Amino acid sequence: MINDLLHSFPGQDQNEAVFVFARPYPVAFLGTALIFFIVFIFSVLGQLALMNTNFFQISDTNVIGFAVLFLGIFQLATIIVFLVAVLDFYYDLIIVTDRRLIDIDQEQLFFRRIAELSLEDIEDVSSQTQGFLQDLFNYGTVEIQTAGAKDNFNIRNIHMPREVAAITLDLSEKAKRGVTEHLRLPDTSIMGVINNRAITSPGALLAAGAMQPTDMRRSPRNAFE
Amino acid sequence: MNSLLIFYALFVLILVGVGVLVIYNFIRYRFKDDKTLLFIGLFSLLFVLDIILTLSLFSAVSASTIGL
Numbered sequence: 001m002i003n004d005l006l007h008s009f010p011g012q013d014q015n016e017a018v019f020v021f022a023r024p025y026p027v028a029f030l031g032t033a034l035i036f037f038i039v040f041i042f043s044v045l046g047q048l049a050l051m052n053t054n055f056f057q058i059s060d061t062n063v064i065g066f067a068v069l070f071l072g073i074f075q076l077a078t079i080i081v082f083l084v085a086v087l088d089f090y091y092d093l094i095i096v097t098d099r100r101l102i103d104i105d106q107e108q109l110f111f112r113r114i115a116e117l118s119l120e121d122i123e124d125v126s127s128q129t130q131g132f133l134q135d136l137f138n139y140g141t142v143e144i145q146t147a148g149a150k151d152n153f154n155i156r157n158i159h160m161p162r163e164v165a166a167i168t169l170d171l172s173e174k175a176k177r178g179v180t181e182h183l184r185l186p187d188t189s190i191m192g193v194i195n196n197r198a199i200t201s202p203g204a205l206l207a208a209g210a211m212q213p214t215d216m217r218r219s220p221r222n223a224f225e
Numbered sequence: 226m227n228s229l230l231i232f233y234a235l236f237v238l239i240l241v242g243v244g245v246l247v248i249y250n251f252i253r254y255r256f257k258d259d260k261t262l263l264f265i266g267l268f269s270l271l272f273v274l275d276i277i278l279t280l281s282l283f284s285a286v287s288a289s290t291i292g293l
Contacts, residue, residue, distance in 0.1 A: 002255060002256065002257050003254070003255070003256045003257065004256060004257040005256075008256070044278070047278075047279070047282055048282075050282075051282060051285060051286070061286050061287075061289055062229075064286050065229055065283055065286045065287065066229055068279060068282050068283050068286060069229055069230075069232070069233040069279065069283055071279075072233065072275065072276070072278075072279030072280075072282075072283075073233065073236045073237075073240070075275050075279070076236075076237065076240045076272060076275055076276070077240060079268055079271055079272050079275065080240055080243055080244050080247065080268075080272075082268070083244070083247060083248075083264065083265075083268045084247055086264055086268075087247070087251045087261070087264065090259075090260065090261075090264070091251060091254060106251075106254075109247065109250060110250060112254070209257075
């Protein structure tokens with residue numbers, strides 16, 4: 001079965017609305033992509049240079065053939081390593097629902113860590129943008145301090161970090177005040193961030209598939225009935 | 226020259242196997258409407274184009290050997 005927002009992690013309840021579903025912002029991957037691109041292009045240029053006998057002064061065609069194939073294998077291995085790097089980056093996720101926060105870290109090829117935190121256990125939430133690119137493209141780090149001895153959550157390269165922090169904090173405060181789970185709705189102007197897009201109304205959350213069609217919060221009037 | 230090609234084909238097969246393993250590992254966690262299939266499609270295309278480029282360069286080298 002392919003996951004969707006309402007089946008986005010193991011143990012998600014049936015009526016659990018999702019307010020934040022964010023992957024790392026692609027701009028944060030540009031540095032890594034540039035390194036792979038340079039390595040790949042230099043390897044292809046090396047192959048082409050081998051064809052020009054004046055460039056390397058090699059006349060033995062067996063040696064040239066071997067070098068061409070060796071660089072070809074190197075390029076294919078580079079493509080696979082790059083694919084792993086892309087998917088490693090892309091599969092990191094932060095999900096904030098009306099009752100918990102889930103941090104999914106794809107750390108290596110076969111290592112996937114899923115950390116979960118109840119909204120009641122959130123002590124403080126802060127956001128941080130650092131450097132020219134983060135400031136320009138509005139992405140950065142969201143730091144979530146937890147109550148007790150639990151580890152803090154540092155979620156890096158998230159688009160709209162201030163909004164994500166505000167939504168998480170607002171939902172956490174509602175949870176601590178004892179607001180029922182299915183009535184929790186952020187009071188912030190942006191009430192959701194789904195796939196790096198700002199959501200400003202419960203209707204848009206519903207349209208994004210982050211809320212059940214029967215959810216009472218789908219229109220503001222229903223939420224307070 | 227032929228033995229070089231056989232070694233190349235062997236390595237390509239191993240890398241295809243690794244690629245399939247990578248794709249299988251990640252595709253389990255894909256989401257509806259996410260970009261996983263786009264990435265896999267683009268990288269597969271690049272993989273095939275790279276093999277075609279390498280083999281065409283190699284055949285040019287082989288042709289020059291025959292010429293000698």
